[in-house]
Amino acid sequence: MLLITDHLAASAEFVLHRALHLGLRPWTPAARRADGADEHPRRQQPQGRGAAVVLVSLARGLAHWRAIAARSGVSLARHLEAGSLAFVDGLAISAYAGQGGGGGGGEVGGEAGCTRCPPLFSRDGGDAAPTLRGLYDVIQRALPPVGGSSAAETEPPRPAPVVIIDDITLLSSIGVADAAVARFIRALRALCRRRAAGLIIRAHAAAAARQHAEAMPFGSDVLRALIECSHRHVEVRPLASGRSGAISGEVAVHRGGLGIGSGGDDDDGAGGKMGRGTAVHYRLDGSGAVFFQKGMSAGIL
Numbered sequence: 009m010l011l012i013t014d015h016l017a018a019s020a021e022f023v024l025h026r027a028l029h030l031g032l033r034p035w036t037p038a039a040r041r042a043d044g045a046d047e048h049p050r051r052q053q054p055q056g057r058g059a060a061v062v063l064v065s066l067a068r069g070l071a072h073w074r075a076i077a078a079r080s081g082v083s084l085a086r087h088l089e090a091g092s093l094a095f096v097d098g099l100a101i102s103a104y105a106g107q108g109g110g111g112g113g114g115e116v117g118g119e120a121g122c123t124r125c126p127p128l129f130s131r132d133g134g135d136a137a138p139t140l141r142g143l144y145d146v147i148q149r150a151l152p153p154v155g156g157s158s159a160a161e162t163e164p165p166r167p168a169p170v171v172i173i174d175d176i177t178l179l180s181s182i183g184v185a186d187a188a189v190a191r192f193i194r195a196l197r198a199l200c201r202r203r204a205a206g207l208i209i210r211a212h213a214a215a216a217a218r219q220h221a222e223a224m225p226f227g228s229d230v231l232r233a234l235i236e237c238s239h240r241h242v243e244v245r246p247l248a249s250g251r252s253g254a255i256s257g258e259v260a261v262h263r264g265g266l267g268i269g270s271g272g273d274d275d276d277g278a279g280g281k282m283g284r285g286t287a288v289h290y291r292l293d294g295s296g297a298v299f300f301q302k303g304m305s306a307g308i309l
Contacts, residue, residue, distance in 0.1 A: 009197050009207040011238035011264060013231070018257035020210055020244035022297045024174055025076055027208050031061040031170045032087050058152025059094035059121075061087075062205075064143070064173045066098035070122060080296070088121030094150035098125040101143065101182070123150070128184065138184050140192040147171060147196065151203045170206035171196070177211045180230055190233035197237050209234060213245070238264030243284075259299070260287035 014020035065073065073095070074084045087093035126142030152169055173196075179189050193209070200207040211234055235241055241262040247255060262283060290297045 009200070009209065009238045009264070009266070011234045011241045012208065012210045012244065013213045013241065014210070014244040015213050015246055017246040017251070018244050020242070021076075021174075022292060023242060023244065023259075024172060024208070024210055025073075025080075026296070027170070027172060028061060028063060028073075029077070029080060029082050031167075031172075032082060032092060034060070034167045058169060059150050060092040060167065060169050062094045062096065062147055062150045062169065062171045064096040064098055064125075064147065064171065066101065066125075066173070066178045067175045069097060069099055070095055070119075079294070088119065091121065093121060095122045096125055096143075096146055096150070097122060098143070098178075101125045101128055101179075128182070137188065140179070140184065140188060144192065144195060144199070148199060151199070151205055154203060168204055168206055170208060171200055172208045172210075174210045175212060176209050176234070177228075177230060180228065186229035189230045193230075193233055193237055209238075213243075236265035239266045240264050243287075247289075254291065255289045256292045256297075258287045258289050258302075260284045 012020045012023055063073065070084070077084050084093060084095075088095060123146055125146060128138035128140070128142075151171070176189065176193070179192075180186055197207055199205075211231055213231070241264045243260045243262060244257060245260075246257045260283060287302070288299050289302055290299045292298075
């Protein structure tokens with residue numbers, strides 16, 4: 009599991025878009041032709057096999073993701089139609105069942121590959137606490153089944169699927185208890201392990217971490233559970249010295265709770281180093297993110 013944390017002044021959305029594009033790349037026509045597969049995406053990804061990427065967006069709608077992907081030449085509509093991408097629209101999760109079409113967990117706007125997340129609240133539910141079981145079930149149905157199908161023997165090997173969740177801290181802001189969110193995280197990690205799938209979760213750091221630049225984002229039970237359950241933690245944060253026109257922020261990679269014991273505290277297990285001491289700066293432009301070592305920006309040189 010990969011945890012990505014960010015701050016209000018330094019969004020990690022570019023990391024999620026990069027992960028989305030990498031997950032879909034093996035299913036693009038050019039990549040499949042190189043493997044000797046059929047060019048048409050619908051035949052590349054048989055229906056019922058599950059999606060290569062399950063994108064659960066609790067913060068933004070499909071139109072936003074589609075517009076950003078188009079800048080990089082990625083057609084999400086093509087992948088949705090082919091079945092290589094499953095989009096779970098979480099914008100309706102805070103609605104009441106039956107309000108504004110928010111109930112049922114059906115397709116969004118009738119578009120294949122898009123599912124509306126079941127709402128957490130019910131008008132006749134009394135004081136019952138909101139449950140994330142509906143969201144878990146939607147993700148479970150979207151993932152490839154254990155063992156695949158018989159057609160897999162005649163097709164090229166499939167890359168491991170991946171689940172991307174953006175932004176899980178919104179669940180706490182709409183009334184879901186931290187304990188329930190923590191249980192959902194652990195259940196989802198267990199599901200992805202059974203399905204041999206990767207899991208990427210984005211979370212906003214707590215206000216205390218924004219005020220103190222050297223504090224790790226342990227500001228809530230949810231963030232503590234995320235770090236405990238992760239193998240790696242990618243931290244995107246603004247510059248401690250303030251805003252800069254040449255530098256958008258910095259990125260550091262930390263060892264997660266499940267990565268402890270595979271090397272030193274600042275060792276990545278492959279001879280490399282980790283932690284804020286090895287953080288790199290980045291700059292966002294129209295084509296994406298450009299990374300460079302500290303002090304090597306063209307604005308500084």
